[in-house]
Amino acid sequence: MLKPDKLSLNIPETTKPRVVIIGGGFGGINLARKLPEKYFQVVLLDRQNYHGFWPLLYQVATAGLEPDSIAEPLRKMFGSDDYDDLHFRLVKVTGINPAARTIETIVGDLPYDFLVIATGTKINYFGNEQIKKYGFPLKQIPQALNLRSQLLQCFEQASMTIDQETQQSLLNFVIVGGGPTGVETAGAIAEMKKHILPNDYPGVDFSKMNIFLIEGMDRVLPPMSEEASEKTFKYLNELGIIVKLNTLVEGYDGETVILKGGEQIKTNTLIWAAGVSGAVIPGLPDESVERGRYLVNDFNQVKGYDNIFAIGDVAMMKTPEYPKGHPGVAQPAIQQGKLLAKNLKRIINKEPLQPFKYFDKGSLAIIGRNRAVADLPNNMHLGGFFAWVIWLFVHIMYLIGFRNKLVVLSNWVYKFFTYENSTRLIIRPFVRRGDRVSQSFINKYGGD
Structure with a gap:
């Protein structure tokens, strides 16, 4: 370079x-x-040299989509003769x-x-340097791929340890932030637990796997309506996700999450979706x-x-x-x-400017198969299957590029009938000092 x-x-x-x-x-x-x-x-x-459709970033992190299906190169988007005097620089x-x-x-x-x-x-880590160092953010494609590898490495390691405390730490996943990113990530991991992981790792008892969703306010999805929050809380409970409301995280050292009030959760994976x-x-x-x-x-x-x-x-x-x-x-x-x-x-042209007036087309969040919530114009609130269909349609429509629309749609159709997440690839070294993996596992089994 x-x-x-x-x-x-x-x-x-x-x-x-x-x-x-x-x-x-x-x-x-x-x-x-x-x-x-x-x-x-x-x-x-x-x-970066691409435009990303970040509402689907959590699906990259949970092995549902490959990153190139939610991103489009900027030079490709502006490469035609219509943009001769548009210049992109990385x-x-x-x-x-x-x-x-x-x-x-x-x-x-x-x-x-x-x-x-x-x-x-x-x-935004709100000044918490520990979480910044050891937590897993979900804001960019490299972070999503890193989180995907982390999740899969935890499952691989859980299948190879007989130490119950170590295995439980590997099977505990803490998601901080009950907004759309946190809720959708929690739902996607819960779907993996139910439909995919027992087949991939038959020697692991996934009834012991815990998914914690930590939210500092008194309800999940604070930006959406109370109706959407109530339905979402119900769906999360149905999926077995442990929701802790009015709860703040004080620290995380890579092995133990410390909640305000003193409660501790042993985990190798804290996903930070609490703020920007x-x-x-x-x-x-x-x-x-x-x-x-x-x-x-x-x-x-x-x-x-x-x-x-x-x-x-x-x-x-x-x-x-x-x-x-x-x-x-x-x-x-x-x-x-x-x-x-x-x-x-x-x-x-020395003409008067037009003021901005926001037209709110509504808000959507998905919590798993056939489970979604929608706040639509005219104070309309939907939940369940119909909200799920609307979520699918809207996200396909706003993807950039015909290829991406086709790839994502075909992935979702395939997944609907097979319950398969087909991109379960670990793309970082299996065990390497400095990776955010279980230090106790490295101490016991070694690693370069």
Whole structure:
């Protein structure tokens, strides 16, 4: 690999206004798709070369899908003649200099006329360094693959130890966070326990396997309706998941979870799904940021600037309906990206800007086969099979690329009839010092 001083962003000079978009998530790609090249040069920057459909990331982690079925290369998405003046660069933005109107990267600076921050969120560990070190986050594809390997390694090791305490630790799984990611991950692991693991590991008594879901509030799925929360709690109980509400995690040393109040759970796997914060970039003043998100007006302009915008999860647009900002889901980002493309054109044409108005299409969560909840417009709440069908349809529709839609649909159809998760591959070394596996197992059985 070349050193940074041998590289540059290498963006062509232009006489058109340059729009720099930081982030290739839902907001960034919908903005880039709608910006007319007749008016703008578009530069899209991201730390990874693909757009991922993160609502299905938990299925990668639980061996239900391969990662390339929920991701699409950004260069493929913008490789046609329709995007001749759109330039993608695989680079991390390290700072913003609003006075100079430049963004900073390790391979050089880039001037902008309009800057759009669409960086989404990052994991929030709430200052707990132990959990950051030993827990398993679920926010990126490499993390999902790492978690998949961890789960499968635990089952493999459980089949090879006769020490009951060690085996129980390997078969205890703690998921922290009762939002959609936590609930869906817990349901997927429970489905594995019921339909897959007894056949794969006939020598292991999976009735001893425990799945703990820890939530700090008084109900699961806090962002959704109380009806959805109640149904979800019922489904989780039916799947044998141990739900602990009003419970906080104080620490985790890789072997023992310590709950507030003193309760301890021995486990080799703590999955952290308890919170995120906005992925803000250094350079803008503190008064432009609140609670880890950029304060924006009705046109998504960052407070204090008329040429810097933020969209999606990293933007906090306060309205009477959403005093704490819009929910951190795909729809606000998609809708803001599309509207901002129109508003940037209006700025060039010296036309009045159109304020953003969020259209809430509803919220969905799945807890296993035939078990899902849906909060739909007009205060409609569904649960069970019909909500499950809606969840399947919506997630297929929002996947990028025909191939991904076909692959995911065929996987789900195959799984529906066979109860099979076909991607049960361990893709990291079986036992290696430094891996998040049972230290007691390494001590007993060795490892390089």
